[in-house]
Amino acid sequence: MMTFSAAVLAVLGIAFTFLPEELAVYLGSEPGPLDVVLLQVVGALYLGFAMLNWMAKGSLIGGIYNRPICIANFAHFFIGAMALLKFLFRHPEQPVLLWILCAVYAGLAAWFGLTLFQHPLPVREGKV
Structure with a gap:
């Protein structure tokens, strides 16, 4: 990621x-x-x-690990995706490159959003 x-x-x-x-x-x-x-x-x-x-x-990223980096990336890609989406819905005649960029931004926003709220290490069974 x-x-x-x-x-x-x-x-x-x-x-x-x-x-x-x-x-x-x-x-x-x-x-x-x-x-x-x-x-x-x-x-x-x-x-x-x-x-x-x-x-x-x-580095380990997710949960509390490297949280500032994850939050900064999530904010950038989420806000960027929303701005691009709003612009493209108002002006759909834009080059396909902008539509692709919007999809990439939305995907990265989702990815960083999920990473932000998930612990990066798998939970071991039998450990309480």
Whole structure:
């Protein structure tokens, strides 16, 4: 889960950092200088989050273990999925890439949500 989310965020981060104007034009916008720099800042956020997830990929996550990382990921992916879903239902003519991104965000939100409230270690039988 952490590796997949790190990869998704790294791809988005690199794209927004190095291709902000091109991405905005692809999505049907005419970006101004402020738009471009804001997209680059968003790219930096994605890259930072990707690095956090990559560094935590070998750690035990779930329940009380690494809870801040799990909550931050859940909040990011859940809020992002809801925002994308709301936008796509209002403007369904958007590129299929946004629909795929929305599905990935929803899947990761569900995954982190389940992880957040489950203990990461299996319960042993016979142990009270």
